[in-house]
Amino acid sequence: MDTYKGYGNYGFIPITAAGFCKAISQLAGPTTLEKYLKLVMITLMNDFERRLAQRKVTASIIQLFHLEFQRILSEMKEQREAYYLPCKDRFLKDLAICRLKLYPCGAELIDELSGVPRSIMINKGLSQFSRSLPYFLFNLKGFRPVYEMHMHAPLKTSFNVEGWNQCFKRICELLLINPDIKGVSCVSWWYDPALETISPRLAYLRQQPLEGGARIFFVATDKYAKSGAIEKSKTRRKLYERGQYCPKLFLMIWSRDDLIRWASK
Structure with missing residues (x-):
């Protein structure tokens, strides 16, 4: 094993x-x-x-x-x-x-060895390609290795603003002693801009990385809501059932330099 x-x-x-x-x-x-x-x-x-x-x-x-x-x-x-x-x-x-494939970091687990699929760059046509290519070339400086974040139900007690701050700080500490790791990534419905209106209490999940220099790119539409976006929210479920909300998955990618800079503040 x-x-x-x-x-x-x-x-x-x-x-x-x-x-x-x-x-x-x-x-x-x-x-x-x-x-x-x-x-x-x-x-x-x-x-x-x-x-x-x-x-x-x-x-x-x-x-x-x-x-x-x-x-x-x-x-x-x-x-x-x-x-x-x-x-x-x-x-x-x-x-x-x-x-030791997944490291506990508080609010999330991180995969100690992962990468970003290059197909992400063309998931939304030329506009995303033109935005993402310079970022992967000059900021992230490649597609792997990166830490990849994963949610785990037993860690839900740390799922709050302070818990996420601590999680990212721990990831930053890991980056400092692992200079080959290019940054941290996560694919989730949390980074959908629509949540700022639908579920404003979760807006920090998107805003926090963006304010620290991270980038967010479209991945796919979750047509059948298999990502868990409507499991814990009656509001999102009702909007989904009425056809007023369809979950979308986005990639959050935060380069090591930007994350270290954010943590130093």
Whole structure:
């Protein structure tokens, strides 16, 4: 489970490991597979210090890792059946934390090795291409490696203005000791300009990075609202059902220089 070191989604499971999980499920059932995957996570957590020596992380991130490990171990006693399976996104994020693929930063997890698809530049025609090309060439200076942010339900208590400030500061501290990382990125419906009118309390999610020099580019229209944009809001759900709101996904990209400059203020 911990042998894959390349770029890719945090939920990617190498072919050999995936085949092993499938064999366990077929021979002994999904309950046995869950017990095996719990054992994998515990083994990875016990080996944390040795594997951490190969990474450059800050003391605050190490502290958050230990807090996440405590949470994961505690939840093993109470999570319902069919939680620890490779088809469950929340489990895959917990597994990725144990693998050190995802770093806990407070309000968000970050993928320690990711990149920005070049196709982003042409997602909205010539106008986006002309805006994005200079940014990727001269500000970001490439497309990878970057840290990629991911939401995780257990971190929701930090989902507020101060929590996000602290999250970005921790990312900045990581950038300072990892000079090869070009910045941080996130794709979400949070960066849709329409939210400033529909859900003004979430406007800081877009405004904060923009004020610090980040750029936001259109990715896609979420026609069937699969991104979670209407799950937690009756207002957005009603507007969506009436055809007055259709979620759109945007990429937020914040270069290392601009983020460091923002944090220094």
